[in-house]
Amino acid sequence: MASTEYSKELHIALLAVQRATLLTKSVFHSHAKGTLDKADASPVTIGDFGAQALIISALQHNFPDDEIVAEEEAKDLRENSKVRQTVWDLVQNSKLSDDAAEKELGGAIASVDSMLDIIDKGDSKGGSKGRIWAIDPIDGTKGFLRGGQYAVCLGLMVDGDVKVGVLGCPNLPVDDSQPLTEDIGADATDAEGKGVLFSAVQGKGAASRPLGKGSLANESTIGMKPISNISDATFCESVEAGHSSQSDSVAIANKLGITKPSVRMDSQAKYASIARGAGDLYLRLPVRKDYVEKIWDHAAGDLIVREAGGQVTDTEGKRLDFSHGRTLKENKGVIAAPKDVHQHVIEAVMSVLGSK
Numbered sequence: 548m549a550s551t552e553y554s555k556e557l558h559i560a561l562l563a564v565q566r567a568t569l570l571t572k573s574v575f576h577s578h579a580k581g582t583l584d585k586a587d588a589s590p591v592t593i594g595d596f597g598a599q600a601l602i603i604s605a606l607q608h609n610f611p612d613d614e615i616v617a618e619e620e621a622k623d624l625r626e627n628s629k630v631r632q633t634v635w636d637l638v639q640n641s642k643l644s645d646d647a648a649e650k651e652l653g654g655a656i657a658s659v660d661s662m663l664d665i666i667d668k669g670d671s672k673g674g675s676k677g678r679i680w681a682i683d684p685i686d687g688t689k690g691f692l693r694g695g696q697y698a699v700c701l702g703l704m705v706d707g708d709v710k711v712g713v714l715g716c717p718n719l720p721v722d723d724s725q726p727l728t729e730d731i732g733a734d735a736t737d738a739e740g741k742g743v744l745f746s747a748v749q750g751k752g753a754a755s756r757p758l759g760k761g762s763l764a765n766e767s768t769i770g771m772k773p774i775s776n777i778s779d780a781t782f783c784e785s786v787e788a789g790h791s792s793q794s795d796s797v798a799i800a801n802k803l804g805i806t807k808p809s810v811r812m813d814s815q816a817k818y819a820s821i822a823r824g825a826g827d828l829y830l831r832l833p834v835r836k837d838y839v840e841k842i843w844d845h846a847a848g849d850l851i852v853r854e855a856g857g858q859v860t861d862t863e864g865k866r867l868d869f870s871h872g873r874t875l876k877e878n879k880g881v882i883a884a885p886k887d888v889h890q891h892v893i894e895a896v897m898s899v900l901g902s903k
């Protein structure tokens with residue numbers, strides 16, 4: 548592989564996300580997802596813990612000096628031996644079939660105790676200096692539990708700027724031109740090979756390729772769909788009404804003359820879907836004033852959309868700022884759209900939200 552800036556980071560990130568996504572698929576297709584409730588009452592599953600362990604272990608092997616901000620922590624596993632053992636079995640069984648690739652990721656984790664320590668290595672405070680990876684081992688855990696879309700997400704930030712982003716979307720169609728649907732469809736998903744990996748490197752565009760289960764292959768460049776008439780656009784929004792205001796979205800659609808119903812899907816699959824031109828606009832409209840978005844929910848998607856020809860800002864038109872630690876505390880909500888219509892969308896958003 549030719550060595551250009553961030554090519555090794557991209558390569559390792561793709562393999563690490565592929566391996567972790569395959570782990571989550573095996574859980575998605577089994578009936579026991581090992582769900583626990585976290586302190587904030589949100590769910591976490593054996594898939595989240597296992598995927599986080601595998602990704603961090605690959606990053607530590609390749610980039611031992613980098614910091615890591617990851618969503619989950621091992622506390623619940625340290626306290627629950629049954630779930631701990633299930634996660635450990637899962638992690639031990641999750642190897643890439645390509646031996647060379649598995650070796651590049653550092654191979655298996657040595658013991659159950661080191662797995663717990665590895666999970667807890669995602670506790671960096673983040674910030675504006677140095678190399679920091681952001682991991683969401685399963686984004687859209689509620690979708691994962693419901694049988695919907697979810698994504699395995701990894702981004703590398705350098706001095707607060709996202710340089711590399713990878714999303715594993717196991718329940719999206721491989722074909723970039725397939726229309727956007729809410730239902731994942733009975734034949735759209737399987738326990739192994741189906742699904743997509745999206746990626747971007749700053750300044751180098753965005754791509755998709757089949758998730759597969761062996762060597763990475765068949766990359767294609769992706770781009771957002773041009774919008775000639777905004778009233779023909781489709782919104783892509785959360786399934787969870789508590790994550791994005793559906794009444795504000797209706798008012799914004801009215802302002803823009805949009806009559807098509809929104810497509811609702813969980814996770815950063817929304818960013819991926821608009822980046823590949825299957826949907827047009829991603830709206831995340833704050834419901835609770837006190838909710839602060841987390842960097843792992845947006846880092847990879849933000850870069851992939853911008854590299855595919857889009858603009859991503861908050862509801863006031865400010866770029867997402869990943870330099871303030873584990874959260875996007877300087878931003879409220881997210882509006883992602885093709886560059887040339889983004890300002891028009893923001894004006895509609897601001898007039899609706901401003902008049903509340």
Ligand SMILES: Nc1ncnc2c1ncn2[C@@H]1O[C@H](COP(=O)(O)O)[C@@H](OP(=O)(O)O)[C@H]1O
Pocket residue numbers: 589618683685686687688689690785786787789790791812813814815834835838841844
């Ligand atoms: N009140 C809230 N407003 C916005 N996002 C929220 C939220 N509560 C939780 N979330 C985040 O929404 C993410 C899912 O986004 P979406 O609705 O687009 O599928 C969750 O990620 P996890 O599933 O990784 O916990 C969680 O971090």
Ligand SMILES: [Mg+2]
Pocket residue numbers: 589590618688
């Ligand atoms: Mg969560």
Ligand SMILES: [Mg+2]
Pocket residue numbers: 683685686687843844
């Ligand atoms: Mg998330």
Ligand SMILES: [Mg+2]
Pocket residue numbers: 595618683684685686687688
């Ligand atoms: Mg998550």
